[in-house]
Amino acid sequence: MKRIVTLLLALSLLLCVAVSAQAEELVDGKFAETKHITVEIYDRGNDGGTDPTDNKFTDFIKQGMLEQHNVEVEYVKVPRWTETQEINNLLGTGSAPDICVTYDYPTILAYAGMDGVIDLNPYLTEYKDQLPNLYSLLGDYNIFYDQDPENGSVWAIEALLAERARINTFVRKDWLDKLGLPVPTTTQEFEDMLVAFRDNAELLLGDDAAHMVPYSTSYDIGWRNDHLLTSFVPDAVTDEELYINGFDDRHLLYPNYKEGVRLLNKWYNMGLIWKDFAVYGSGDTTEDNNIKAGFVGAFMHNWDYPFRGAEDSIHANLKRNVGEDAAYIAVECFQNDAGVYRKFLADSIDRKVFFPSTNDEPLASMLYLDFISSPEVVKYLQIGDEGVNHEVTADGGIATLTAVAPDIMNSGMNIDYTITINGLELFDEDLTNKSKALNYAEVEPAYVINALECSTHDGRTAAHYNLPAISSEEGMGTPLAEKRDQFLCQAVTAPEDQFDAVYDAGMADYLAAGGQAIIDERAEKLAALGE
Amino acid sequence: MKDIQPALSRQTPVTSGRMSWKQYMRRFGALYVMMLLPLVFFAVFRYAPMIYILQAFKQNNIIKPLFQIPWAKNHGMEWFIKAFKNRDFLYALRNTLTLNLLDLVIGFPAPIIMALVLNELTFKRFKRVTQTIVYLPHFLSWIIISGLALRLLAPNDGLINIVLANMGMEPIHFLDKPGNWVWTYVALGVWKECGWNTIIYLAALTGISPELYEAAAVDGAGRFRRIWHVTLPGLRPTIITLLIMNLGHILGSEFDRPYALSNKLVTSVSNTISIFVYQYGLRGSQFSLSTAVGLFQSVVGVFFLLGANKIASKFGERGVW
Numbered sequence: 001m002k003r004i005v006t007l008l009l010a011l012s013l014l015l016c017v018a019v020s021a022q023a024e025e026l027v028d029g030k031f032a033e034t035k036h037i038t039v040e041i042y043d044r045g046n047d048g049g050t051d052p053t054d055n056k057f058t059d060f061i062k063q064g065m066l067e068q069h070n071v072e073v074e075y076v077k078v079p080r081w082t083e084t085q086e087i088n089n090l091l092g093t094g095s096a097p098d099i100c101v102t103y104d105y106p107t108i109l110a111y112a113g114m115d116g117v118i119d120l121n122p123y124l125t126e127y128k129d130q131l132p133n134l135y136s137l138l139g140d141y142n143i144f145y146d147q148d149p150e151n152g153s154v155w156a157i158e159a160l161l162a163e164r165a166r167i168n169t170f171v172r173k174d175w176l177d178k179l180g181l182p183v184p185t186t187t188q189e190f191e192d193m194l195v196a197f198r199d200n201a202e203l204l205l206g207d208d209a210a211h212m213v214p215y216s217t218s219y220d221i222g223w224r225n226d227h228l229l230t231s232f233v234p235d236a237v238t239d240e241e242l243y244i245n246g247f248d249d250r251h252l253l254y255p256n257y258k259e260g261v262r263l264l265n266k267w268y269n270m271g272l273i274w275k276d277f278a279v280y281g282s283g284d285t286t287e288d289n290n291i292k293a294g295f296v297g298a299f300m301h302n303w304d305y306p307f308r309g310a311e312d313s314i315h316a317n318l319k320r321n322v323g324e325d326a327a328y329i330a331v332e333c334f335q336n337d338a339g340v341y342r343k344f345l346a347d348s349i350d351r352k353v354f355f356p357s358t359n360d361e362p363l364a365s366m367l368y369l370d371f372i373s374s375p376e377v378v379k380y381l382q383i384g385d386e387g388v389n390h391e392v393t394a395d396g397g398i399a400t401l402t403a404v405a406p407d408i409m410n411s412g413m414n415i416d417y418t419i420t421i422n423g424l425e426l427f428d429e430d431l432t433n434k435s436k437a438l439n440y441a442e443v444e445p446a447y448v449i450n451a452l453e454c455s456t457h458d459g460r461t462a463a464h465y466n467l468p469a470i471s472s473e474e475g476m477g478t479p480l481a482e483k484r485d486q487f488l489c490q491a492v493t494a495p496e497d498q499f500d501a502v503y504d505a506g507m508a509d510y511l512a513a514g515g516q517a518i519i520d521e522r523a524e525k526l527a528a529l530g531e
Numbered sequence: 532m533k534d535i536q537p538a539l540s541r542q543t544p545v546t547s548g549r550m551s552w553k554q555y556m557r558r559f560g561a562l563y564v565m566m567l568l569p570l571v572f573f574a575v576f577r578y579a580p581m582i583y584i585l586q587a588f589k590q591n592n593i594i595k596p597l598f599q600i601p602w603a604k605n606h607g608m609e610w611f612i613k614a615f616k617n618r619d620f621l622y623a624l625r626n627t628l629t630l631n632l633l634d635l636v637i638g639f640p641a642p643i644i645m646a647l648v649l650n651e652l653t654f655k656r657f658k659r660v661t662q663t664i665v666y667l668p669h670f671l672s673w674i675i676i677s678g679l680a681l682r683l684l685a686p687n688d689g690l691i692n693i694v695l696a697n698m699g700m701e702p703i704h705f706l707d708k709p710g711n712w713v714w715t716y717v718a719l720g721v722w723k724e725c726g727w728n729t730i731i732y733l734a735a736l737t738g739i740s741p742e743l744y745e746a747a748a749v750d751g752a753g754r755f756r757r758i759w760h761v762t763l764p765g766l767r768p769t770i771i772t773l774l775i776m777n778l779g780h781i782l783g784s785e786f787d788r789p790y791a792l793s794n795k796l797v798t799s800v801s802n803t804i805s806i807f808v809y810q811y812g813l814r815g816s817q818f819s820l821s822t823a824v825g826l827f828q829s830v831v832g833v834f835f836l837l838g839a840n841k842i843a844s845k846f847g848e849r850g851v852w
Contacts, residue, residue: 085813092593092818110816116594219795275687279706279794286681286688357594475815479619482798482810489795493707513619 026363029130031070035364038097040087042416043077047312049410052077056406057381057414065371071364080416081283091116091356098359099368101351101419105146105156106477108354109469112155118355121147121154123366131366133374137420145349149466157369158349163423163436165303165455166346167226170328172297175204177325184333187231187263190298194272197297204297211295213274215267216287221488222250224300229260230344231334239463242344244522246462247473251344252484252510253519258503264492265499278489292317294326303330303455307448308412310402310441329447330454345459350422373420375427381414382424383435396431399438413439467525472517483510587611587823591816603819610823620824623807626800627784633717635777641725643770646732647758662733665726676719677791680706684715712797719792731773732766739765771843779836782828804828 025031041052050056053075065071076097078086084104090096091111102108111117124143128135135143138160145158171193176183179200184190194214197204201212217224233254245253267273274296280286290296291306291314306314306328318326332341353369355362371377383390383398388407390398403409415422424439426432436452437445487506494502511519550558582597588607589600603609614620645665652658668676683690684705692702705715743761752760786805793801804824812821843849 088813088816094594107816111594114592114594276685276707278796279681279685281794284681475811475817478814479810486795486798493796509618513617 026130029069029367031364034066034070034072035361036072036074037099037359037361037364037368038074038076039099039368040097040101041075041077042080042083042101042411044080044410044416046410048405049408050405052410052416055410057384057409057417060380061372061377061417064377065368068371069364069367071361071367073368094358096356096358098355098361099353099365099419100356101159101353103351104477105352106473106475108156108352110474111356112153113474116357117155118357118359118362119153119155120157120355120362120366121152123362124154124157127363127366131370134366134370134420137373137378142349145464145466146352147466148468150468156352156354157420159351159353159419160421160425161346161348161350161423162421162425164345164348164459164461165452167223167300167343168303168305168330168451168455169227169300169333170298170306171331173327173329174323174325175297178204183329183331185331187228187334190331190333191267191272194267194297195270198270198272205295208293208295211290211293212297213290213295214272214297216274216290216296216299217264217277218287219278219281219485219489220250221261221264221492222248222252222484225260225264226251227300227332227334227343228263229257230254231336231342232256232260232263233336233342233344235336235338235340235342240526242462243465243526244519247470247515247518247522248480248484250481250484252488253515254344258507261488261491261503262499265494265496268492269496273492278493288314292321294318294322303451304440304448307440307443307451313440313442315440315447316442327447330451332454332457341458343455343457343459345456345461347461347464351419353419369420372418378418378421379426381418382426383413384409393438395434397438398426398431398435400441402441465526465529467522467529470518470521470525472514472521476514476518480510480514483513584822584826586819587826589819591819593818610820611827613820614824614827617811619802619811620804620807622799623802623804624782627782627803627805629800630713630716630789630803631781631784633713634720635781637717638721638724639774639777641721642728643732643766645725646729646736646766647762649729649733650736650762651754651758662726662729666730667726668723669727671723673723673785673787673791676723680715680719680792706792706794707796709797709800712792713800716789716792716801720788728773732769735766735769736762768849771849775836775839775843778839779832781835782831784828 025033041058043052052058058073058075062073065073078090083102084107087096087100087102087104088107091100091107108117124131134157138157142158142160144154146156147154169190171184173183175181175197176193179196181193181196182189184193197214198212201209205212222229230251233251233256237255241255245255247253251257264273268275274287274290277287291299302308306318310316315327318328334341336342355365359365372381383400384403384407386392388401389403389409390400393399410416413424424432424436426435437448440448483506487503487510491499491503491506556563585597586593586600587610588603589597590603592600605612649658649662652661681689684692686692686702686704686707687696689705691705695702704711706712739761743765744757747757747761782804784803784805786809789801789803790806790809793806808821808824811817812824
């Protein structure tokens with residue numbers, strides 16, 4: 001014990017020396033000699049996009065950093081859809097950029113356990129005065145969200161999720177009109193609507209009647225049916241229960257979830273759900289093509305899914321392929337036992353920003369985070385240049401325009417560059433709200449306003465408890481998520497009389513493979529917190 | 532070996548024993564210099580990295596230098612114990628064995644039969660065209676083939692099942708019923724690799740003296756007799772060698788083939804060791820565990836290779852070495 005204390009003291013002394021040595025270098029927030037840092041950037045490989053490491057927006061940041069802090073910024077691209085694997089490779093080979101970003105906190109924890117990640121706490125406290133923008137944008141809640149309550153270490157900063165909307169249920173408005181059906185407001189009405197779609201395939205699709213898909217979903221059952229599944233969770237569920245059963249981000253372990261899956265199984269066997277959904281994997285475009293071709297009556301997805309992508313959006317495609325009146329609208333129809341359209345919203349956290357131990361310029365990197373959190377920078381990155389990336393409407397709102405290279409934003413609102421925030425933030429609540437609905441080129445604002453309202457109405461955010469790391473979770477994220485998707489797919493597609501057997505066996509396997517250990521450890525640590 | 536020895540010594544009548552070391556090097560030195568580069572290659576890229584096998588016995592850490600990482604628990608055997616206690620690993624082991632055995636039983640004889648058939652074709656241009664067509668799939672990646680498989684074989688939207696449905700028949704669940712998936716997997720493997728593997732046999736066939744066929748024909752042997760008594764014995768050394776090599780891979784597993792062809796409904800038969808390593812090791816950051824599994828795989832593979840070789844030499848074949 002004595003030795004450890006001595007060691008810690010020596011280390012903190014060293015750190016102080018190192019930190020104070022650096023402190024002297026800063027004059028007016030500027031380094032005396034030019035520093036160089038590398039920053040991870042997602043590469044989406046979008047059609048007609050620019051090089052994510054070198055374009056008009058990176059030039060803006062690079063120039064600003066050089067002028068304000070005398071720091072040279074270099075971007076390193078990482079493919080968006082395989083980012084976790086890629087960042088693993090980079091960390092493992094010691095070649096990760098100085099500033100890394102990932103959605104996968106367990107990966108950061110795993111490397112922190114191998115001394116592969118820098119503890120940000122000393123820098124955050126020592127340099128608080130140099131980081132006004134970071135603190136004002138994120139607040140202590142996000143900055144110290146992942147702080148270890150025992151030793152105070154902060155392995156990552158949580159970016160701010162400014163837009164809390166998650167998921168929506170979409171139905172084809174023009175189909176409802178054609179069949180003279182009202183907008184569904186209960187689970188039963190939703191089911192009746194799907195049956196009507198199925199039975200009127202000839203009328204709705206003509207020669208393409210064989211392609212009729214009343215309700216579409218994917219292998220990601222939990223996400224793609226979220227509103228339905230969580231409507232089966234009792235309204236009286238406590239925050240403690242939600243935390244203890246909250247490891248899975250699809251809410252698999254929430255009470256009574258199984259009954260929601262049972263309903264999906266019933267619908268599947270009634271021929272209401274796309275028959276082949278389970279054989280297509282992540283990134284396959286078959287389902288999107290079905291939706292764009294106008295074959296799909298209803299589906300659940302990200303709250304703004306049909307509106308994303310301007311000319312290539314589902315919304316624009318439907319207009320071209322089917323007709324002017326063809327469109328999806330967001331609806332609310334799944335009430336819980338208290339009659340509330342409850343949705344479980346995400347906490348205000350988004351991507352996790354961390355510095356690998358190979359980062360030799362933690363202070364310069366901190367200043368980078370502060371720079372991109374400043375209101376002017378966030379604003380410019382999110383809306384770009386007037387007349388090119390956006391126009392100002394008569395009532396002062398900011399409307400997004402379709403831009404092409406070299407002015408194109410490779411990600412909506414340049415979210416890939418604003419790594420400390422996700423969601424429109426114009427630092428004027430009224431302006432932000434007004435502009436949100438104008439944020440989708442080619443889409444009428446009314447659709448977006450309705451979608452935003454439906455997605456967040458009656459939302460509930462589970463409480464956050466600052467507990468020590470749950471060791472049984474280490475490395476289990478992917479294997480358990482795989483198991484979840486597998487058995488949910490198998491349960492939904494099972495014959496109705498085998499549903500219980502398939503679901504129970506799958507759940508038992510999930511729990512035995514590590515799920516139960518996580519639940520137990522969470523319960524134990526939560527109980528210890530209360531003592 | 533015995534009948535080869537005299538032939539060799541006839542070609543090189545002066546043995547090293549009678550030569551001085553200097554003379555020997557002057558005569559054969561160039562050969563050793565030529566050997567140097569491949570030897571360095573193997574030493575640097577094949578043998579030196581093996582030191583990282585130690586990771587299997589060490590704590591999970593890939594940031595620290597290997598020798599500074601402390602040993603794993605249970606005398607370094609922690610990860611092996613963990614793997615064998617993991618049901619997913621045991622299923623993966625079973626699936627790997629099943630799929631590889633089926634591949635061996637069905638996929639191994641296929642190119643031999645194909646080579647025999649091609650060899651019997653008298654119309655040479657047709658033979659050449661056929662040969663080219665059957666080996667082309669070898670150059671497609673499994674990702675492309677899995678895409679093709681989905682378009683053709685999907686339970687309701689696949690071309691074949693659309694045709695079946697139009698003929699009033701029930702769809703065949705090629706991809707979404709575990710039992711059928713295994714056969715689809717094996718059949719696609721044969722389709723992809725059969726033609727390519729035929730090349731080796733066709734090459735061996737050219738080495739069989741035409742005189743043997745003529746002699747057999749004079750003795751009144753028909754086509755099948757000639758295949759049985761001349762062609763197949765001529766291919767035997769090649770077949771045995773390839774069989775032994777294949778047995779060495781019995782526990783080895785490709786990653787892209789099961790991963791690309793699999794879907795959520797058939798994981799009970801499609802999760803192989805390579806997928807286990809990918810999910811737990813690479814994506815779950817458990818590098819020591821996956822190294823341990825890889826080491827286990829290799830050791831079993833070596834035993835199969837040695838065993839098969841031994842059996843082969845017992846039956847009077849030369850084996851691989």
